[in-house]
Amino acid sequence: MTSRQKERLTSFLLLLPSIILIGVFVYGFIGWTVYVSMSKWRGMVPDYTFVGLRNYATLFSLHRFRVGVKNNIIFTALFIPSSILLGFFLAFLLDQKVKFEGFFRNVFLFPMALSFVITGTIWAWIFNPQAGLNVLLKKMGLEFLQSGWITDPRVALYSVVIAATWQMSGFTMAMYLAGIRGIPLELREAARVDGATEWQLYQKVIIPLLHPITVSAVVVLGHISLKIFDLIFVMTGGGPAMATDVPGVYMFMATFRQDLFNRGAAIGTIMLLMVAVVIVPYLIYSMRTEVER
Amino acid sequence: MRLFSLDAAQRKRLGSILNTSILLIITILFFLPIVWACLMSFKTRVDALAMPPKWVFKPTMANYKAVWGDGRFLKYTKNSLIIAAASTGLGLVLGVPAAYSLARHRFKGQRALLLGILSTRMIPPVAFVIPFFIIFTRLSLNDTHTAVIIMHLTIILGYVIWMMRSYFMDIPKEIEEAALVDGCSVWQTFTRIVLPISAPGLGTSAIFSFIFSWNEFLYAMVMTTVEAKTLPLGVYNWVAYEEIMWGELTAASVIAMIPVIIFYGFVQKALVRGLTMGAVKG
Numbered sequence: 001m002t003s004r005q006k007e008r009l010t011s012f013l014l015l016l017p018s019i020i021l022i023g024v025f026v027y028g029f030i031g032w033t034v035y036v037s038m039s040k041w042r043g044m045v046p047d048y049t050f051v052g053l054r055n056y057a058t059l060f061s062l063h064r065f066r067v068g069v070k071n072n073i074i075f076t077a078l079f080i081p082s083s084i085l086l087g088f089f090l091a092f093l094l095d096q097k098v099k100f101e102g103f104f105r106n107v108f109l110f111p112m113a114l115s116f117v118i119t120g121t122i123w124a125w126i127f128n129p130q131a132g133l134n135v136l137l138k139k140m141g142l143e144f145l146q147s148g149w150i151t152d153p154r155v156a157l158y159s160v161v162i163a164a165t166w167q168m169s170g171f172t173m174a175m176y177l178a179g180i181r182g183i184p185l186e187l188r189e190a191a192r193v194d195g196a197t198e199w200q201l202y203q204k205v206i207i208p209l210l211h212p213i214t215v216s217a218v219v220v221l222g223h224i225s226l227k228i229f230d231l232i233f234v235m236t237g238g239g240p241a242m243a244t245d246v247p248g249v250y251m252f253m254a255t256f257r258q259d260l261f262n263r264g265a266a267i268g269t270i271m272l273l274m275v276a277v278v279i280v281p282y283l284i285y286s287m288r289t290e291v292e293r
Numbered sequence: 294m295r296l297f298s299l300d301a302a303q304r305k306r307l308g309s310i311l312n313t314s315i316l317l318i319i320t321i322l323f324f325l326p327i328v329w330a331c332l333m334s335f336k337t338r339v340d341a342l343a344m345p346p347k348w349v350f351k352p353t354m355a356n357y358k359a360v361w362g363d364g365r366f367l368k369y370t371k372n373s374l375i376i377a378a379a380s381t382g383l384g385l386v387l388g389v390p391a392a393y394s395l396a397r398h399r400f401k402g403q404r405a406l407l408l409g410i411l412s413t414r415m416i417p418p419v420a421f422v423i424p425f426f427i428i429f430t431r432l433s434l435n436d437t438h439t440a441v442i443i444m445h446l447t448i449i450l451g452y453v454i455w456m457m458r459s460y461f462m463d464i465p466k467e468i469e470e471a472a473l474v475d476g477c478s479v480w481q482t483f484t485r486i487v488l489p490i491s492a493p494g495l496g497t498s499a500i501f502s503f504i505f506s507w508n509e510f511l512y513a514m515v516m517t518t519v520e521a522k523t524l525p526l527g528v529y530n531w532v533a534y535e536e537i538m539w540g541e542l543t544a545a546s547v548i549a550m551i552p553v554i555i556f557y558g559f560v561q562k563a564l565v566r567g568l569t570m571g572a573v574k575g
Contacts, residue, residue, distance in 0.1 A: 019391075098316060
């Protein structure tokens with residue numbers, strides 16, 4: 001064996017354990033899940049009798065699942081723009097040569113490091129009608145703003161969106177700030193020399209240049225939002241009256257509380273497809289640029 | 294009239310004052326939930342329910358004593374430490390060599406392989422959690438550290454490989470070639486030259502992996518019932534009680550936040566990079 005062949009072999013052996021682990025535990029298991037989703041398996045005893053797509057058909061006729069999908073879409077449609085707008089606004093403010101920029105940046109990013117369980121717990125308390133926010137509003141004489149928050153079916157979903165935005169807008173801020181800083185100073189100077197105001201500078205020069213970042217942010221936030229589970233499970237458990245129920249929560253309940261393995265597997269597969277629609281085109285695109293680097 | 298006839302310098306100063314004020318207000322709003330929860334954890338039951346709420350009060354350690362006094366919580370903390378440390382350690386041992394190999398060699402299908410590794414962090418966990426449950430139940434590994442460690446390892450691996458590969462690719466090839474010419478073997482070059490240079494990347498990957506495992510909820514909830522329960526589940530238990538004990542609950546949350554606070558300074562950049570996978574160099 002030549003030393004080159006030897007090196008290739010070593011390199012392959014170094015890679016092998018990881019490939020096997022990921023190949024079996026992620027991709028193999030996804031295949032297994034799809035298989036379960038087409039079976040008759042309910043209860044603790046495995047039953048792999050093949051029933052085709054029947055479980056999927058059942059699922060789409062179920063009220064709870066349809067409400068869950070609708071909630072998840074509404075959640076996504078609110079959570080993405082709010083995180084993007086707040087994050088961009090923060091990046092804009094931080095770009096204006098602020099003192100203690102590092103401090104502010106750290107504050108806004110901090111919630112992102114927390115577990116969704118902690119976020120959910122803290123916000124469940126803030127949005128508890130007997131505690132948290134309502135008490136504060138009362139003290140400030142703003143009783144008319146009081147609400148049942150996570151106990152009111154009309155408001156609960158929005159309360160969850162607020163908590164999620166709190167956690168993730170630091171992420172969009174960091175992305176936008178990096179993007180703004182990446183724009184050559186000469187370009188900004190040139191615009192200023194031409195008499196552009198700060199607002200025009202943003203509108204005509206900076207925002208168009210930030211489009212790729214917005215695309216990345218939408219994809220990242222979108223896939224987080226489409227697979228959301230922990231935050232909602234902890235904050236509301238999907239209630240009240242299914243007002244915050246999402247497929248993620250239903251999947252857990254169906255599989256691990258009601259032992260409907262085939263149904264849970266079908267929900268998991270559908271969620272995978274929803275996330276794939278968002279993430280696959282983006283991955284292929286960024287992979288192309290990454291490898292060519 | 295003077296107000297409207299500001300010169301450019303004055304307008305600029307006014308603008309920057311306004312800017313900073315808005316930032317300060319948002320900062321307070323951002324931190325309020327956390328600070329409030331911290332204050333709550335030091336309040337007695339009476340103070341906690343006081344109307345109007347007390348901002349000034351005599352701090353008590355009673356909630357923390359109650360949380361720690363409950364043997365289960367201590368156990369959950371220990372479980373979380375064991376699981377996070379083991380899955381991080383294994384993730385590095387397996388992932389770092391793999392990343393090196395991917396950074397130094399090109400082969401057919403590498404792009405597809407990288408894509409497959411990268412995707413593991415984005416795939417919804419519910420899409421592959423059921424077979425884990427089936428297998429671990431069959432092997433009687435339910436409610437053991439091993440089960441949760443393997444599940445966390447699967448996710449951590451993708452992150453470590455991706456992160457370390459980009460670190461290794463930034464190391465100039467000449468350094469390694471020089472070492473090889475000097476008579477080092479490939480393995481010596483890797484351990485004596487490449488790894489020390491990549492120490493910051495190793496540290497970030499380790500901390501990021503640790504925090505991921507420390508924070509993880511779904512797998513731990515599916516796989517554990519009593520013995521191997523982790524801290525997030527312990528916190529969640531307090532939420533799920535009939536009558537919520539806010540003092541104890543917030544104390545438990547604060548304890549669960551401690552490692553995140555300690556390591557936060559080291560990982561804040563990695564947090565963003567970890568999600569975009571290098572698409573944006575923050």
